[in-house]
Amino acid sequence: MSCWEVLGLPADADKRSIKRQYANLLKQHRPDEDPEGFQRLREAYEQALAWADWQQEVVVEAEESIPVDWLETQPEAPRPEPRPAEPQGPSPSQRLAMQCLEAISATNLADRVAQARLYGCERDFEHGLLMHCLAQEDSYALTEAAIGQLHWLTPWQREDLPVGATEQLRNKLMGLAWSRLTGASHDNQRFLDLARQLGASPWLQTLDARQWLNRCLAMALLQAPHWSEAWFDAICAQQGWKQTGHHSPCPEPWWSQLLARSHCATFLEQQTRLATTADSSDAKAARMLFGRLDEDARMRLSMTFGAQDWAACEALYRTVESRHPELLEDRPELAPDTWRPLRRQPPIMAVPLAILGASTWMSWQFEYLLGGSFFSSVLDMLMRALLLGVVAWGLSACCKVLCRGAWRLDQSLHARFGHWLSVRRPAPLPIRESLWVGLLGGLIYLAGGTPAAGTYFGILGALAVMSRRRTFGRGPSVFARLYERIPGDVLIGLCLGLLVPLVLLGNALASNGALAVNQGLQAWPQRTCIARQLTPPPCPSELSTLQWHSTSQP
Template structure:
């Protein structure tokens, strides 16, 4: 209690009123009957007299100067409080000497006993404002004096309290950022801040939730465990229309959480080898260097590359921030590894070379048509197996990937007519080696047919028509089942064989073959003749009289 509360007077009471009130209260608090009450009354009386002595006394009528007719006396100027501190301020300064968070309660009780609580609180607030480390003292003062709460003193300077609030907020954010790497310490500190008295208002709670959300979003490494812990402490996932975490930070946090879960699932898929999805995850999210990715791409099928494209589209649509966080997801880093060799040119060249060899080595030498066709199919099958082996061998040259890329960039446009230009080692070498095998098996004609078909296909690939045909072919291949494609192939092949046999059986006959006139066939049948057999009979020879024929020997 202050001295004015003990005496029951107001702070503007003069000495006469203080003395009169003291004499009145002394009758109730005699030293013999109530020594403790007398001690409090005496201390209050002395403090009140000292306070009243500092206050300027109202002048009496005898002390006023004689008024002038035309001049009005100026009002008395009170002394500046900084020039002469009040007794309460001097007592408050004594109580504030060496104050800290540990002894604040004792100093506050002493100030209340001496009746300078108001001055003590004002001075304490000024001590908490400087930049030195007074956060512990400020938090203790907030707890005991209810600063920054609805129960603080109304006469505290608003600018000073708001400055203190700003400094406490900055200090809280810096402390949370420092312990961000330790999940448990971060959660404990967030729990302590949520229980702080100066953060119990609605605006303060909203600021705390917003600060926690921003710190989580700005963290260099996302921690799903930390996010779920903060959600549980702050009640961010409680049912309702609105989350305790303000927007747009709550939506960003949810998106970041879903993105982290997506990345974890993809990393988990890299440990398996049983599906195209795991292959795509290993290519896009695996920790592989360039050579390892090249070796991985050799084992990829069309379904694996389609899974990579689908995974990239998912990242692009749902989690675009990963494209900036993970550079290996860029299409320029993995799409060049997918090579699209011509699906028609090499098989057509093999079939053409086989047909040329069957024509020259079978049919022209007297073989039947069906035997020549069977020979064509067997030869094409053999060359296809050789082509597959050569292609697999060139693919295994993955260590020459950097050399292959260098040759492709420097001389790719000169080494092949096809566009886009193939890789010299991985895609063109086996085609050339297969041409050498065809030359050894079928001679110059077979190899010329093989390379001629390849050159024609490569030149045709430069135009837009070939691209449309390739696109149509790829769409048919993707949409039609395998059994339907086999049926179409056999349905086209068998009629072609039968049609070829028909044309082969109806070839024009040479001279002296087939049905001919009787005299000519008789002449042909003679072994020795005095006159040569006529090539064509004249009309007279066809219509010779019977008599003349009878006279002939």
């Protein structure tokens, strides 16, 4: 209600009428009986007096603006009606609106709006409040409250509000909302509450505003330092981004980038979970590439790797490179230069062939030449090779355990003296790959002497020299591919199928060797001399060809 409606007077009433009407109404609204009515009456009385004073000032200024000389020179002319001049200061409505805007906040906005309506200065109050919201830096809460109370930036706002000011306010609200979203991106629950609050804001209910909100939420999610799949699903459910049957409300290309980051986070979570499971090849590969290990732990883990484990690492890296290349920038430990140098490829056949050669020499020297049979010599050779293989496996395991604590020393020795300690290329690690080979050669020397040790080290040296040539490196790769493609039972059957014929062939060659003259035929000539009567006595120890093959005379 305006002040004139409260007093029951017209808008052009003078001060005398206002005071008389106030005295009459004061009897009805006594301060002790009706304090609210008295307060309303008092405010209306003061506002009406201020309005009357302002009208009187306008009339006086209009009269003084007419020149006296002009009136004296034209007495016959009718006096024009005095035209009210433009007011120089703020109007009473503007002064009342300024009083209502003092110390205004989001909490007392409703009371101030009601007060402005009571004073009849609602229009000036809204204009002043709009300018106040534009002038203040941090006025988001007040602006939100004003939008809810006065319906700004909606189809129900006042038509006389300046368009430029409202658009400026809209841009300011968008900037404040974006800063609040980016500031809450580190707290998932706070971000969800803020997104829900923005989704319910009246000024964000138009189609363009909803698209802007979806775009801002998508960009804030992409820029968030930490990602949570539950957080992303909650935002999608709240905004309706994953609704089936139509296009997603989230605009492109942000929706595709969000899906890519979601898939990447799911993949990363799977690998992190796999790294804590049993020691399978995939688990070891996930632990090597995604385990966040330090240098010592990575080195100790690499010592337990086999060919299948390194193949799993290569397959996992190819998957990351093709499907999730953004992980290569976020995680430097995925770079191949970090984990590929840890892979060691010692010769597979060198030590077994050297053991087999030394065992063959010892069986030949200590078994066959001393009168043993071929089969017993072969069996002795195989048993000795098996025993040396078990000893070699034990020495290799001990050196690996020793190298876990002294791998830095091993790397230092390899860098300084690796090329001098071995002729094989690439040079082996001194402690991890060469120490147990030398210890095994010492045991072979104690068991078989210098010839056996010479055979052992001679085979190793010959294979090491051959490894320096590029053509020799193709052989191990062929055997490795055959080992990966051919099943294990087929390989065992193939080895046994080759071993048995070789043993039988060796036995046949050993049994059919050249003999000395009359070796093993001492008894046969004696029986021949007894059977043949034509042979002159005494019976010769050596028979001629004619005596052996001549037919008997009748």
